[in-house]
Amino acid sequence: MKPIFTAMLFLGVCGQAALADPCQDRFTDLYLQLDQGMPTKTIATTAFKGSTPSTNEFHYVSQDHYMTVPTEPAGPWALGYQNVLYQSGDEGKTWQKVREMETAQNADKARADKLVNAETIRNPACGEETMNGETVEVVAADITVSQGMVTENRYTYWVRPGDGFIVKAVYDTKAPGFEMVTTQVIEKAPGLTLPAPQ
Numbered sequence: 421m422k423p424i425f426t427a428m429l430f431l432g433v434c435g436q437a438a439l440a441d442p443c444q445d446r447f448t449d450l451y452l453q454l455d456q457g458m459p460t461k462t463i464a465t466t467a468f469k470g471s472t473p474s475t476n477e478f479h480y481v482s483q484d485h486y487m488t489v490p491t492e493p494a495g496p497w498a499l500g501y502q503n504v505l506y507q508s509g510d511e512g513k514t515w516q517k518v519r520e521m522e523t524a525q526n527a528d529k530a531r532a533d534k535l536v537n538a539e540t541i542r543n544p545a546c547g548e549e550t551m552n553g554e555t556v557e558v559v560a561a562d563i564t565v566s567q568g569m570v571t572e573n574r575y576t577y578w579v580r581p582g583d584g585f586i587v588k589a590v591y592d593t594k595a596p597g598f599e600m601v602t603t604q605v606i607e608k609a610p611g612l613t614l615p616a617p618q
Contacts, residue, residue: 441544442546443544443545443546443559443561444541444542444544444561446544446546446559447541447544447546447559447560447561447575447577448538448541450559450577450579450586451534451537451538451541451561451563451575452531452534452535452538453586454483454527454530454531454534455480455482455483456585456586456606458608458609458610459479459480459481459608459609459610459611459612460478460479460480460606460607460608460609460612461477461478461479461480461606461607461609461612462477462478462480462604462605462606462607463475463476463477463478463604463605464476464477464478464602464603464604465602465603466600466601466602467600467601467602467603468598468599468600469598469599469600473492474490474492474493475490475491475492476488476489476490476491477489477491479609479612479614480609480612481612481613481614483523483524483527484500484501484502484503484523485500485501485502485614485616486499486500486614487499487500487512487614487615496508496509497511497512498518499512499515499614499615499617500521500523501614501615501616501617503520503521503522503523504517504518504519504520504521504617505517505518505519505520505521506518506617512615515615515617517617533567536566537563537564537565537566537567538563540562540563540564540566541561541562541563542561542562542563543561543562544559544560544561545558545559545560545561546558546559546560549578551578551587551588554580555581556578556579556580556581556587557578557579557580557581558576558577558578558579559576559577559579560574560575560576560577561574561575562574563575565593569595570595571593571594571595572593572594572595573591573592573593573594574591574592575589575590575591575592576589576590576592577589585606585608586606587605587606587607588603588604588605588606589603589604589606590602590603590604591603591604
């Protein structure tokens with residue numbers, strides 16, 4: 421009986437290995453990131469179907485220090501710093517407190533939400549593409565996001581193989597009554613400094 425049990429165990433392990441999908445695992449790893457572990461600057465363009473696209477600059481130092489600058493159309497700047505959300509109507513010259521936040525708690529919730537959503541990842545696709553003269557990894561999959569309203573999404577990441585940095589991301593989102601596509605172009609921003617209201 422022992423040789424039979426050993427053979428069955430071997431077949432079971434091999435079957436599990438066969439079910440593993442390296443492309444889906446790669447997408448899951450990218451999706452579960454809360455940040456890229458360094459200061460970044462992102463140009464984010466959001467286009468709702470039937471509406472004019474809007475563009476924001478997102479400057480990120482850490483989960484507790486970041487700033488959003490609407491550029492098209494222009495609008496008030498927003499700054500998160502030391503558990504407080506601020507707003508500026510004069511391009512950062514002065515800041516008004518909007519409300520207090522729980523940054524660590526929010527990060528924990530974001531992580532928990534992502535783990536729930538990750539259970540729905542399907543239809544992964546991995547490949548390569550040339551971007552700005554260099555070859556980058558392209559990783560995409562469908563995912564259902566269930567926070568707020570339920571949306572069906574196709575997320576695509578462009579990743580620099582040398583350092584694993586996500587240089588571009590596209591989020592194609594559909595729900596009853598609306599469709600939108602958000603495109604993020606991301607760059608490292610070493611030495612980035614942001615306002616620190618007192």
